[in-house]
Amino acid sequence: MRWGADDFSDWEAKRLRWWRRQRLFMTYGLVAVFLAAFGIAWKFLPQSADLAHIYKQWALERQTSKPLVYYPNCTMARALGAESIRRGEPGYRPQLDADNDGIACEPIPYRRRWSLFR
Numbered sequence: 001m002r003w004g005a006d007d008f009s010d011w012e013a014k015r016l017r018w019w020r021r022q023r024l025f026m027t028y029g030l031v032a033v034f035l036a037a038f039g040i041a042w043k044f045l046p047q048s049a050d051l052a053h054i055y056k057q058w059a060l061e062r063q064t065s066k067p068l069v070y071y072p073n074c075t076m077a078r079a080l081g082a083e084s085i086r087r088g089e090p091g092y093r094p095q096l097d098a099d100n101d102g103i104a105c106e107p108i109p110y111r112r113r114w115s116l117f118r
Helices: 010-043 051-063 074-079 110-115
Strands: none
Touching: none
């Protein structure tokens, strides 16, 4: 047996319309509350959260560029006096960091250094 309009009584149809209306009001109510809270929070944000200030800071950081340093391998880096190059320093590349700990061209331990030449 299919449910059609004839199978609903008048009170069931009213109840269904009431339930749909409540669900619609609840949805719009939640959206309205969220937008109101967002608007209030936006008004009282600190001055440091101003986007114009952030854009100015990014532009300033782009203007002050770090000197570009490139070492083809760790032997050349050690020869030029750069040993234990940390992540974020000029000359650091992931290819030079053998164990991926954030330090490139680490000094070779004494025992391992002499075992390489045997």
